[in-house]
Amino acid sequence: xxxxxxxxxxxxxxxxxxxxxxxxxxxxxxxxxxxxxxxxxxxxxxxxxxxxxxxxxxxxxxxxxxxxxxxxxxxxxxxxxxxxxxxxxxxxxxxxxxxxxxxxxxxxxxxxxxxxxxxxxxxxxxxxxxxxxxxxxxxxxxxxxxxxxxxxxxxxxxxxxxxxxxxxxxxxxxxxxxxxxxxxxxxxxxxxxxxxxxxxxxxxx
Amino acid sequence: xxxxxxxxxxxxxxxxxxxxxxxxxxxxxxxxxxxxxxxxxxxxxxxxxxxxxxxxxxxxxxxxxxxxxxxxxxxxxxxxxxxxxxxxxxxxxxxxxxxxxxxxxxxxxxxxxxxxxxxxxxxxxxxxxxxxxxxxxxxxxxxxxxxx
Numbered sequence: 001x002x003x004x005x006x007x008x009x010x011x012x013x014x015x016x017x018x019x020x021x022x023x024x025x026x027x028x029x030x031x032x033x034x035x036x037x038x039x040x041x042x043x044x045x046x047x048x049x050x051x052x053x054x055x056x057x058x059x060x061x062x063x064x065x066x067x068x069x070x071x072x073x074x075x076x077x078x079x080x081x082x083x084x085x086x087x088x089x090x091x092x093x094x095x096x097x098x099x100x101x102x103x104x105x106x107x108x109x110x111x112x113x114x115x116x117x118x119x120x121x122x123x124x125x126x127x128x129x130x131x132x133x134x135x136x137x138x139x140x141x142x143x144x145x146x147x148x149x150x151x152x153x154x155x156x157x158x159x160x161x162x163x164x165x166x167x168x169x170x171x172x173x174x175x176x177x178x179x180x181x182x183x184x185x186x187x188x189x190x191x192x193x194x195x196x197x198x199x200x201x202x203x204x205x
Numbered sequence: 206x207x208x209x210x211x212x213x214x215x216x217x218x219x220x221x222x223x224x225x226x227x228x229x230x231x232x233x234x235x236x237x238x239x240x241x242x243x244x245x246x247x248x249x250x251x252x253x254x255x256x257x258x259x260x261x262x263x264x265x266x267x268x269x270x271x272x273x274x275x276x277x278x279x280x281x282x283x284x285x286x287x288x289x290x291x292x293x294x295x296x297x298x299x300x301x302x303x304x305x306x307x308x309x310x311x312x313x314x315x316x317x318x319x320x321x322x323x324x325x326x327x328x329x330x331x332x333x334x335x336x337x338x339x340x341x342x343x344x345x346x347x348x349x350x351x352x353x
Contacts, residue, residue, distance in 0.1 A: 077243075077246060077247070078247055078248045079248070079290070080240065080242065080246070080248040080249050080250035080312070080314065080315070081250045081279070081281050081290065081308060081309065081312050082281055082288050082290075082308075082309060084240060084242065084250075085308050085309060088349070088350055088351055089351075091350070091351070092351035095351075119245060122243060122244050122245045123243040123245065123246065124243075125243070126242075126243030126244065126350075127243070127350065151287050153287075153289075160274075160275070160316070162248075162316065164289070164290045164291075166287055166288060166289040166290075167287065167288060168286055168287055168288075169283065169286060169287065169288045170286055185286060186283060186286070190351065
């Protein structure tokens with residue numbers, strides 16, 4: 001006689017708990033926040049001043065990197081593995097956005113002796129003609145890289161005159177005010193980078 | 206009757222003998238491709254997978270091709286946020302294991318293509334192994350840009 005009633009109570013209590021649980025948790029944020037790919041600086045800082053050349057041979061300075069978010073990285077055209085991968089990734093990230101939200105992509109050659117404007121222009125146009133290429137006098141490029149903490153080690157030339165250039169793989173994030181806002185370390189994934197940029201665009205707007 | 210059987214057996218034996226020392230029994234090579242590069246690029250990268258199906262350790266020693274000035278075996282190394290590309294003397298192929306040449310890791314560094322290479326083209330590259338065998342392999346040129 002009492003047993004079925006006890007069962008009924010248990011069932012009712014369980015139902016109540018389930019409903020309460022649903023009401024409490026349905027609006028709760030997911031337990032673990034989505035992993036960010038970008039490492040933001042505590043405070044954005046101005047880019048080091050520079051006067052270099054773009055891929056059209058025209059002078060370019062830090063003012064050219066304002067007005068939109070920019071993804072900037074350092075590489076060289078004789079780099080057949082990592083540099084194409086990174087350019088491809090950044091061009092794809094850029095392709096996820098339209099209009100003023102679309103980030104710029106900046107490729108700074110750390111091998112300006114081999115990467116003259118024309119070489120750089122042909123190379124970058126293959127990925128996206130809107131990529132800004134930066135080259136120039138070796139000392140000036142090296143100074144700019146150094147000021148950003150980019151480690152560049154020129155390799156010894158082999159018997160064929162070929163040499164590699166060891167370099168930082170981080171992608172630097174420049175904000176629309178032309179300030180260094182953060183950086184993306186490896187691995188560079190299109191989805192994660194695009195998501196972080198969306199978040200930053202949202203925070204700004 | 207007996208002679209016919211003997212002839213058939215002899216033919217079969219010849220056929221088997223012809224198949225037996227095939228280098229395919231040593232290293233199985235798959236997914237050989239070259240990344241299409243921007244026009245004028247002086248260095249390209251080639252990738253492939255090598256499976257050593259024998260019981261003995263092997264190694265990839267050299268790669269040669271008429272399509273390039275020269276080829277080196279390279280490894281991209283990452284340490285502490287920096288990327289380094291180093292030439293390796295040979296690539297060990299432990300028995301039963303698959304060694305993968307892939308973007309961001311091992312690659313064939315292909316210097317100075319003799320002719321422009323485009324998506325869909327093919328180049329022949331000869332690989333020489335430590336057991337003395339050499340294989341002429343077809344690498345397909347692929348455009349792997351992400352077009353959205």
